[in-house]
Structures are given as C-alpha cells and as structure tokens.
Amino acid sequence: MKKFTSVQDVPNLPQWLQEAKALKANPFAHKSLGENKVLGLVFFNPSLRTRMSMQRAAYNLGMQVMVLNVGQDSWQLEWEEGTVMNGTAQEHVKEAVPVMAQYCDIIGVRSFPGLKDREADYAEGVLNKFLQHSPVPIISLESATSHPLQGFADLLTIDENKQKAKPRVVLSWAPHPKALPQAVPNAFVEWMRAGEVDLVVTHPEGYELAPQIIGDTPVIYEQERAFEGADFIYAKNWSSYREYGKILSQSPDWTITEAKMALTNGARFMHCLPIRRNVIATDGVVDNSLVIPQAENRLWTAQLVLKKLLEETSSIPWGPPALLL
Amino acid sequence: MKKFTSVQDVPNLPQWLQEAKALKANPFAHKSLGENKVLGLVFFNPSLRTRMSMQRAAYNLGMQVMVLNVGQDSWQLEWEEGTVMNGTAQEHVKEAVPVMAQYCDIIGVRSFPGLKDREADYAEGVLNKFLQHSPVPIISLESATSHPLQGFADLLTIDENKQKAKPRVVLSWAPHPKALPQAVPNAFVEWMRAGEVDLVVTHPEGYELAPQIIGDTPVIYEQERAFEGADFIYAKNWSSYREYGKILSQSPDWTITEAKMALTNGARFMHCLPIRRNVIATDGVVDNSLVIPQAENRLWTAQLVLKKLLEETSSIPWGPPALLL
Amino acid sequence: MKKFTSVQDVPNLPQWLQEAKALKANPFAHKSLGENKVLGLVFFNPSLRTRMSMQRAAYNLGMQVMVLNVGQDSWQLEWEEGTVMNGTAQEHVKEAVPVMAQYCDIIGVRSFPGLKDREADYAEGVLNKFLQHSPVPIISLESATSHPLQGFADLLTIDENKQKAKPRVVLSWAPHPKALPQAVPNAFVEWMRAGEVDLVVTHPEGYELAPQIIGDTPVIYEQERAFEGADFIYAKNWSSYREYGKILSQSPDWTITEAKMALTNGARFMHCLPIRRNVIATDGVVDNSLVIPQAENRLWTAQLVLKKLLEETSSIPWGPPALLL
Numbered sequence: 001m002k003k004f005t006s007v008q009d010v011p012n013l014p015q016w017l018q019e020a021k022a023l024k025a026n027p028f029a030h031k032s033l034g035e036n037k038v039l040g041l042v043f044f045n046p047s048l049r050t051r052m053s054m055q056r057a058a059y060n061l062g063m064q065v066m067v068l069n070v071g072q073d074s075w076q077l078e079w080e081e082g083t084v085m086n087g088t089a090q091e092h093v094k095e096a097v098p099v100m101a102q103y104c105d106i107i108g109v110r111s112f113p114g115l116k117d118r119e120a121d122y123a124e125g126v127l128n129k130f131l132q133h134s135p136v137p138i139i140s141l142e143s144a145t146s147h148p149l150q151g152f153a154d155l156l157t158i159d160e161n162k163q164k165a166k167p168r169v170v171l172s173w174a175p176h177p178k179a180l181p182q183a184v185p186n187a188f189v190e191w192m193r194a195g196e197v198d199l200v201v202t203h204p205e206g207y208e209l210a211p212q213i214i215g216d217t218p219v220i221y222e223q224e225r226a227f228e229g230a231d232f233i234y235a236k237n238w239s240s241y242r243e244y245g246k247i248l249s250q251s252p253d254w255t256i257t258e259a260k261m262a263l264t265n266g267a268r269f270m271h272c273l274p275i276r277r278n279v280i281a282t283d284g285v286v287d288n289s290l291v292i293p294q295a296e297n298r299l300w301t302a303q304l305v306l307k308k309l310l311e312e313t314s315s316i317p318w319g320p321p322a323l324l325l
Numbered sequence: 326m327k328k329f330t331s332v333q334d335v336p337n338l339p340q341w342l343q344e345a346k347a348l349k350a351n352p353f354a355h356k357s358l359g360e361n362k363v364l365g366l367v368f369f370n371p372s373l374r375t376r377m378s379m380q381r382a383a384y385n386l387g388m389q390v391m392v393l394n395v396g397q398d399s400w401q402l403e404w405e406e407g408t409v410m411n412g413t414a415q416e417h418v419k420e421a422v423p424v425m426a427q428y429c430d431i432i433g434v435r436s437f438p439g440l441k442d443r444e445a446d447y448a449e450g451v452l453n454k455f456l457q458h459s460p461v462p463i464i465s466l467e468s469a470t471s472h473p474l475q476g477f478a479d480l481l482t483i484d485e486n487k488q489k490a491k492p493r494v495v496l497s498w499a500p501h502p503k504a505l506p507q508a509v510p511n512a513f514v515e516w517m518r519a520g521e522v523d524l525v526v527t528h529p530e531g532y533e534l535a536p537q538i539i540g541d542t543p544v545i546y547e548q549e550r551a552f553e554g555a556d557f558i559y560a561k562n563w564s565s566y567r568e569y570g571k572i573l574s575q576s577p578d579w580t581i582t583e584a585k586m587a588l589t590n591g592a593r594f595m596h597c598l599p600i601r602r603n604v605i606a607t608d609g610v611v612d613n614s615l616v617i618p619q620a621e622n623r624l625w626t627a628q629l630v631l632k633k634l635l636e637e638t639s640s641i642p643w644g645p646p647a648l649l650l
Numbered sequence: 651m652k653k654f655t656s657v658q659d660v661p662n663l664p665q666w667l668q669e670a671k672a673l674k675a676n677p678f679a680h681k682s683l684g685e686n687k688v689l690g691l692v693f694f695n696p697s698l699r700t701r702m703s704m705q706r707a708a709y710n711l712g713m714q715v716m717v718l719n720v721g722q723d724s725w726q727l728e729w730e731e732g733t734v735m736n737g738t739a740q741e742h743v744k745e746a747v748p749v750m751a752q753y754c755d756i757i758g759v760r761s762f763p764g765l766k767d768r769e770a771d772y773a774e775g776v777l778n779k780f781l782q783h784s785p786v787p788i789i790s791l792e793s794a795t796s797h798p799l800q801g802f803a804d805l806l807t808i809d810e811n812k813q814k815a816k817p818r819v820v821l822s823w824a825p826h827p828k829a830l831p832q833a834v835p836n837a838f839v840e841w842m843r844a845g846e847v848d849l850v851v852t853h854p855e856g857y858e859l860a861p862q863i864i865g866d867t868p869v870i871y872e873q874e875r876a877f878e879g880a881d882f883i884y885a886k887n888w889s890s891y892r893e894y895g896k897i898l899s900q901s902p903d904w905t906i907t908e909a910k911m912a913l914t915n916g917a918r919f920m921h922c923l924p925i926r927r928n929v930i931a932t933d934g935v936v937d938n939s940l941v942i943p944q945a946e947n948r949l950w951t952a953q954l955v956l957k958k959l960l961e962e963t964s965s966i967p968w969g970p971p972a973l974l975l
Binding site: 036038040064066068075078081082083084085086087090091092094095096098099100102103104 | 677678681696701702703705706709710827923926927928929933941942945946
Binding site: 352353356371373374376377378380381384385502598599600601602603604608611616617620621624 | 686688690714716718725728731732733734735736737740741742744745746748749750752753754
C-alpha cells in the first residue's frame with residue numbers, strides 16, 4: 001500500500017477493523033515504528049478532528065509532525081500544466097510536492113471542492129497532483145469528493161456498536177445553511193458498501209449522489225419510511241450533485257428529531273462533526289448519540305493507516321539502507 | 326488536582342514555589358513523566374510567552390504538543406445551549422471539547438474577554454465550558470478575568486528576588502492606548518494575597534478592581550505616596566471594572582518613571598509583558614527591571630503545573646492500565 | 651560559531667561541504683546531539699522550503715521545534731529605540747527576543763525587506779536586533795539582503811554535480827511580475843565567491859547588485875553571450891538596487907529557454923524555488939533541472955548549521971552544567 005485515498009486502498013477490510021481495535025487497546029505498542037519518520041500535513045482548508053487526530057496518531061507511533069497551512073504559512077500554488085505563471089500563484093505543484101516529499105516520509109493533504117464545476121471537482125485535481133508528483137505515500141485528509149479517514153472511522157464505530165451481524169444503516173440527508181461537499185456521504189456509502197451492513201439512503205429528490213458512488217444502494221425519498229427498522233442513523237448534509245453545488249432545500253422537515261429516532265429499531269445516531277445542533281439534528285438526538293466515540297475512532301483509524309504505510313514502504317528516498325524498515 | 330485555573334487550585338503554595346525552583350535547577354529530571362502524553366494548546370487570541378513557555382515546558386517533560394488556533398486553523402464555535410445553529414458558528418463546544426479531549430492528555434485554553442458585558446465576562450463562559458465538557462485536565466492560558474500562570478510566575482520572581490521575608494509589593498495602574506482586560510491585575514492580586522507579601526494597589530479613581538478580587542487589600546489613589554517603601558513595583562494597565570471596559574484615563578502622569586522609582590525602597594520593577602515602552606514605563610525603568618527573568622519564570626511555573634497534572638491524573642481515558650501513571 | 655547569517659560565519663567552507671555530504675549519507679547519526687534542545691522558528695513572512703527543511707533538520711538531530719508566525723500567532727513588534735509605543739506595535743524587540751531566547755536553544759528568523767528604503771533594508775535592522783538581543787545563536791532564515799541557507803545549499807548542489815574542478819557558473823536575472831528582494835542573488839554571489847567556481851553575472855542594465863556584494867565579479871549585459879561555456883545556469887529575479895526596489899524590465903527576452911540552454915556547455919539549470927514557470931524559465935528548462943535535488947540540499951545544509959551550533963555553544967543559559975555539551 002503506497003497511499004490511502006479510498007476504501008479501495010484497503011486490501012482486507014475485516015482485518016483492518018480488527019487491527020484498529022488492537023491499536024485502540026494498546027496505543028503505544030508500535031512506537032519504534034515511526035522513529036526518525038516525519039508526517040507532513042498540508043491543509044488548504046480548516047480542520048479540527050483531522051488535524052489533531054492525525055498528529056496524535058503520529059505521536060503514538062513515535063513520528064514527528066510538520067503542519068503547513070497553504071496560502072497562510074506558505075505560497076499560493078499553481079495546478080495547471082503549461083501556464084505562464086504571471087498571476088497570483090507563486091509556485092507550481094510540480095515543484096512544491098516533490099520538494100515537500102524530500103522533507104517528509106508521509107504526506108497528508110486536505111483540499112475541499114470548489115462546488116462550481118462538477119467535472120473538475122470529481123477529477124480530484126489537487127489530490128491527483130499530489131499522488132502524481134510525490135515519491136512518498138499520500139493520505140487524503142478529505143479531498144474534493146471523498147473523506148476516507150472518516151468512512152473508516154464510521155465503519156469501525158458501527159462495527160463496535162452493532163447488535164447484529166449485518167445492521168441496517170440509514171444515511172439521511174439533513175438541512176444546513178451552506179452548500180457542503182459530497183465528500184462525507186460519498187465516503188460513507190463507499191465504506192458501508194465495502195463493509196457488512198444493510199445500507200439505505202434517504203434524501204429529498206435532487207440530492208441523488210453520483211451514480212458511480214451510489215451503485216445499487218436503495219434510495220428512499222420518504223425519510224420516516226427509511227428510518228423504519230434502522231439500527232444506525234447517519235445524518236449529513238450535502239449540496240446537490242445533479243444541480244451541482246446547489247442548495248435545493250433547507251427544509252426543517254428533514255432535521256433528525258427524537259420523534260423520528262423513535263421510528264427506528266432503537267438506532268444509534270451518528271454524524272461526522274462538526275454538527276449544527278437543531279439544524280441537522282435536535283439537541284436531544286445529539287446528546288444521546290455516538291458522535292463523541294465516533295470522533296475518537298478518527299484517531300485509531302488514522303493510526304492504523306499510518307502504521308500500514310510505515311510498515312509497507314521504505315519511504316524517504318535518502319534514508320540509508322540500515323535505517324529503512 | 327484536575328485543573329489549573331486559579332491560585333485556589335494550588336494545595337500548598339510555599340511547596341509549589343520550592344518545587345518550581347527545583348525544576349529550574351534541573352529541567353529534564355522528569356522527562357519520562359510526559360512520555361506518550363500530548364498537550365493541546367487552544368488559542369482564541371494571540372500569544373507569545375504563553376505559547377512558547379508552555380511548549381517548552383511540555384518538551385522538557387517529554388510531552389508532545391499540538392497547537393490549535395481557533396477560527397484560523399479550525400471552525401467557529403457555538404457556546405450557547407439550545408441554539409439553532411444556522412449562523413456562522415459551525416461547531417458547538419459540547420462536541421469540540423470532548424473531541425479534543427480524546428486526542429489530548431491535558432488541554433490549555435486562552436480566551437480573552439469581550440469587555441462589553443461585565444457579567445458575561447466574569448461568568449467565564451469559555452473556560453467553564455471547557456471545564457464542564459472536558460474529561461482531561463484544563464489549564465487556563467489566560468481567561469476573561471484571570472491569568473494564573475502569570476500570577477504564579479510573578480510570585481516566584483518576587484520570592485527569588487526579595488530581600489526581606491515579607492516584601493512590600495505595589496501594583497500600579499499605568500496608561501495604555503487600548504482597553505485591556507483585568508485578567509493580569511486580578512491574577513496578580515490573587516497570587517500576592519495567597520503569598521507572603523505586603524500588597525498595596527494604586528490607580529486613578531474609577532479603576533477599582535472587582536470587590537471579590539481586591540478584598541481588604543489597601544488601595545491608595547496617590548501613586549507617589551503608594552510607592553514609598555515599596556520593594557517591588559508591578560505595573561499594568563487595565564480598563565475600568567466599574568464603567569466596564571472603558572478607558573477613563575490615558576494620563577502620562579501615571580507612567581512609571583525613574584523619578585518615581587527613586588521614591589521606593591530600591592524597588593525592582595516588574596511587568597508581565599508585552600510592555601509599551603515610554604507609555605507604561607520609561608526606557609530607563611524597563612532597562613533596569615526584572616521583566617526578562619520574570620518571563621523566564623513563565624517556563625518553570627508552567628512546567629510545574631504540567632508536572633502536577635501529569636502526576637495526579639490518569640489522564641487519557643483510553644490509555645491501557647499499564648501505561649497510566 | 652555563535653550565529654549563521656552569512657558565508658563569513660563558516661570557518662572552513664570545503665570541510666563544511668564534506669560534512670554536509672556525510673549528514674546526507676547518515677542523517678540520524680547525531681540524534682543525541684539535540685536531546686533536550688528546542689529550535690524556535692520566527693517567521694515575519696511566508697515560507698515552505700525553509701520552514702519544512704529546518705523542522706526536518708531539527709528532528710533528524712533529535713531537537714524539538716516551535717514555530718511562531720509573528721503578527722498572526724503573536725504580537726506586533728516595535729524596532730526603534732526610544733519610541734513612545736502608543737501606536738500599533740505592542741511589544742519591543744528588546745523584550746521579545748530575550749524572552750524567546752529563554753525558551754529556545756537556537757532561534758531562526760525570517761524577515762523580508764520593505765524595498766522602499768535601501769539604506770534601512772541594507773542595515774538589516776530586524777536581523778541585527780535579534781543578534782543584539784539574543785543570548786542564544788541566531789540563524790538567518792532569509793533576511794532583508796541575504797539568504798545564506800540558500801547560498802550554502804546552492805554551493806553544495808554545484809559541488810555534487812560539477813564535472814570539473816572549477817565550473818563556470820552564470821547567475822542570470824530573469825523576469826517576474828513582482829518586485830523581489832536581492833537576498834537570494836546576493837547570497838548566491840557571496841557563496842560562489844567563497845567557493846571554487848568561475849562566476850559570471852548577467853542582467854539588464856540597471857539591475858547591478860550592491861557593489862559590496864558583487865566586488866570584481868564579471869558582469870555581462872548580453873545574456874546569450876554570458877551563457878557560452880556555462881556549466882551551471884542559476885536564474886533569479888530581483889528588483890533594482892540602483893533604483894531601489896523598482897521593476898525596470900519584465901521583458902520575456904530574459905526568460906531562460908531551451909534554446910538559450912543549448913548555448914551552454916551542457917549546463918544544469920538551477921533556481922531556489924518557488925519558480926514561476928514560463929516566466930523565469932520555460933517548462934522544458936525547469937523539467938530538466940536540478941531544482942528538486944537543490945531543494946533537498948536545503949535540508950542537509952540546514953542540518954549541518956544546526957549541528958555546528960549545537961556542538962559549539964553551551965546554548966540555553968539555565969541548562970545545568972551536566973547537561974551542557
């Protein structure tokens with residue numbers, strides 16, 4: 001494994017879930033693995049959970065960490081080929097990424113979509129440029145169209161809390177005042193489909209996820225009907241894929257309430273955070289939810305991803321042979 | 326001890342002063358104490374001394390550190406209960422704090438007052454929300470109304486430099502172009518009253534500190550008379566508590582000058598820094614002062630606070646028993 | 651050696667080049683040297699390579715690092731003597747630097763020129779204030795008029811890639827949309843003159859570098875003639891020293907092209923990065939250049955500078971004798 005940008009980078013998902021639990025039980029067991037290794041975290045957008053959970057995960061493995069806030073600490077980047085760079089961008093990604101890769105053993109990168117041009121966002125330009133130009137492993141810290149670290153933590157949380165072998169999991173759209181990316185629902189659908197769950201998606205018409213993501217997953221347009229028999233309710237807002245980046249509804253009819261939770265099979269509520277209380281879900285729903293342990297699992301899954309990348313790559317090119325793993 | 330937000334969190338102040346001196350003499354003696362431990366520093370406001378002294382203190386104890394600049398690196402926070410979060414705040418403190426606490430063993434937080442609403446500021450909303458929602462120890466890195474790490478360093482500096490058992494210490498208001506919090510003078514009064522000093526406060530009328538802080542401490546409105554017999558002059562500006570947050574005077578008559586210092590008992594000049602030269606005090610006064618060793622003591626007192634918290638708490642909930650202190 | 655601000659701080663340049671290569675071959679051989687030591691990096695301006703290479707270098711030596719972005723994380727600084735500080739500056743460098751020096755064993759500082767007042771920029775006010783007020787070693791991370799860490803990495807890169815004992819090296823001005831400092835070309839000329847190369851400089855009239863820098867280095871105003879017989883082409887834009895800070899030309903005639911490179915003795919192209927592609931040099935020139943290994947050498951030269959400072963100074967004043975090197 002040379003990268004972590006999707007569930008497809010995981011060779012054996014059930015085994016990874018077991019190994020994440022083992023790390024959680026014994027966080028410092030692999031502290032020598034990261035010795036002399038440095039994780040670089042490159043943020044084009046803000047972050048709390050991802051920033052802190054990745055740092056902690058690296059420290060638990062004995063790594064050091066460098067954080068770079070692009071455009072704030074550093075230079076503006078150019079992404080296009082062949083540009084005459086006489087505008088605001090000061091450095092081309094073709095230099096910035098190989099240079100950073102010489103100072104880091106693993107690089108994580110976060111870059112949100114513009115939500116203006118669907119084709120451009122789904123081409124994953126930033127992430128792919130990092131993959132293309134980096135000789136060291138790349139971790140997606142949330143890209144334009146996916147958030148695999150979140151999807152992995154979500155699946156671990158469901159695995160830990162399920163009461164039956166194949167629980168019924170409902171992904172429900174919920175209202176929000178701003179146009180949000182599809183990255184989290186996309187990742188959630190991908191990871192649930194790869195895991196052992198019975199997935200249903202519910203949202204207002206017009207909010208259909210990309211066909212290559214949703215596949216044959218059942219979609220139910222009546223939220224309350226979708227909730228029947230659910231073991232987990234996973235709420236998330238996203239903007240429209242069809243009318244790309246648009247807000248088609250802000251209806252509070254889709255807010256997750258205690259009354260709606262009562263329609264389920266005693267389902268546990270989940271959300272990736274940050275959550276807008278009394279907009280996405282009522283206080284009562286959030287207060288009795290899995291959101292805090294779900295966020296804790298961001299740490300253990302991040303730590304496993306780092307561990308796998310440290311184990312399976314000789315990483316930094318200049319490391320002398322004796323020091324390579 | 327599960328927190329450090331006030332002098333009242335210190336069970337035995339004379340002993341703590343001795344232990345801080347011992348750390349200063351032997352900074353790396355407890356380096357294994359912080360192994361596998363991470364300090365999170367959350368800044369809602371800028372910082373130089375606090376930021377760097379806390380980091381250094383953590384490193385001296387073998388800890389790792391994560392710094393989060395809220396609103397810059399991360400999301401805007403909501404503080405009120407029951408709000409419908411459809412405005413600018415993206416995450417509620419009820420999620421943000423427990424989540425951060427899962428990634429950190431100790432959390433430090435800095436948040437300045439708004440200086441508009443006295444009742445709100447003195448209710449210490451931000452700090453108390455952190456205390457309420459964090460399972461791990463909280464350190465105040467300066468709150469709306471107090472700065473205990475500064476008060477502790479001030480007391481240590483006086484203890485190290487005093488020529489008599491109970492020195493006369495004068496806290497003097499001094500002019501400043503901006504409205505400043507009362508956090509530093511409040512902390513100074515609290516720590517001096519808990520220590521072995523003879524404290525006097527001097528300021529123009531209208532600048533009386535909160536009654537619950539000042540207690541029975543003598544207040545003298547004539548600055549020069551207050552300076553007579555002083556062993557230490559501690560200067561600081563603050564805005565009015567009575568006419569809350571107002572600047573009632575910018576008179577250079579209150580600037581600390583060499584002529585005024587000559588009225589004292591050879592007093593040493595102190596200030597918490599940053600200091601505006603030739604506004605708070607003249608160059609000659611600052612150049613012959615304790616401000617630099619006083620700032621150094623920010624490190625040793627911070628290190629002792631971290632050491633105490635590491636020793637007395639099992640901290641991170643997920644740590645396996647064998648690794649807990 | 652108590653500082654690193656110029657090639658003149660290097661007592662034996664050929665030996666330093668050899669030691670840098672030894673570090674590159676064995677990066678972690680001196681990891682105990684930085685134990686209990688902390689590097690402070692103070693940025694008044696953005697940085698990618700310097701920020702990350704210095705951090706990595708410190709980690710390779712076992713040091714910890716604190717980064718401070720002045721004016722963003724911290725307070726505005728005052729630089730002048732005797733000022734009445736009632737404006738925007740909140741802290742004088744006379745306090746800020748000695749205070750930081752109490753928390754750090756070595757301090758690096760980056761501060762760009764204003765490009766308005768030549769005398770002020772060439773007086774190196776910021777760097778000199780740090781040198782004047784710091785008891786711990788200062789490293790220039792690029793000052794108003796020089797960038798010695800870049801010059802050192804450039805010389806190492808030439809030393810590693812040269813095909814003859816004394817290669818012909820051409821520093822060529824190239825166009826750019828903004829007015830840039832002379833720091834990099836100044837440093838390049840200084841380090842080349844101290845090394846074993848045959849240096850030529852080419853630029854449009856009006857772009858002459860400071861006489862105290864250029865000395866007797868040959869200047870050729872026709873770029874193509876200067877390229878004849880060159881073994882290395884080092885491109886860089888700078889604003890005018892004579893008409894200080896002005897852009898006198900943005901002519902694409904000075905862009906480095908493959909046709910111009912064909913006039914050389916098979917020269918390798920170099921640039922300090924960030925480089926504006928198709929403005930400074932064409933894609934074809936940059937794609938077949940030394941810019942990436944040149945940036946890698948920023949790490950090894952930085953690490954050697956840190957190693958030398960750690961070896962030759964007892965650094966932090968409060969360290970107990972047994973812990974000093």
